[in-house]
Amino acid sequence: xxxxxxxxxxxxxSIDDALAMPAATVPWxxxxxxxxxxxxxDAMRVGDGVLFYHSSCAEPGIVGIAEVASAPYPDPTxxxxxxxYYDAAAKPDAPRWVLVDVRAIRRTPLVPIAQLRAQPxxxxxxxxxxxxxxxxxxxxxxxxAVITTRLPAR
Numbered sequence: 001x002x003x004x005x006x007x008x009x010x011x012x013x014s015i016d017d018a019l020a021m022p023a024a025t026v027p028w029x030x031x032x033x034x035x036x037x038x039x040x041x042d043a044m045r046v047g048d049g050v051l052f053y054h055s056s057c058a059e060p061g062i063v064g065i066a067e068v069a070s071a072p073y074p075d076p077t078x079x080x081x082x083x084x085y086y087d088a089a090a091k092p093d094a095p096r097w098v099l100v101d102v103r104a105i106r107r108t109p110l111v112p113i114a115q116l117r118a119q120p121x122x123x124x125x126x127x128x129x130x131x132x133x134x135x136x137x138x139x140x141x142x143x144x145a146v147i148t149t150r151l152p153a154r
Contacts, residue, residue, distance in 0.1 A: 002049075003144040012030070037098060068103075
């Protein structure tokens, strides 16, 4: 099993939005970074753990626990000229971008970036690296354990 931190702007899709969806599952659309795409395409598996992270908001941080709920498949927003995520170079017979479905499991109390930085065991966590702006980053099993064992249910 792998573990991931996946960032979403709450105005796009919040943990509450995901929990309110049928089966608490949302397609993770709009990823337009090749490295993040490759994580979804090549490394994510159904059942992998996900730290649901709100970004670009007043209080960024981990806000929930989720899991990968599907194999990767083409992101339909790349083909939609009305979408902010449209990619004119992507073709239905040669898609450039993929997504996975993510199933929200539970909301957690906010774990802000400062709290993550304060944990010595998390010093090497990808999301904490200087200059990191990826929307999807791997999380080690040890990092997952530190974070999930310290999160009370909400």
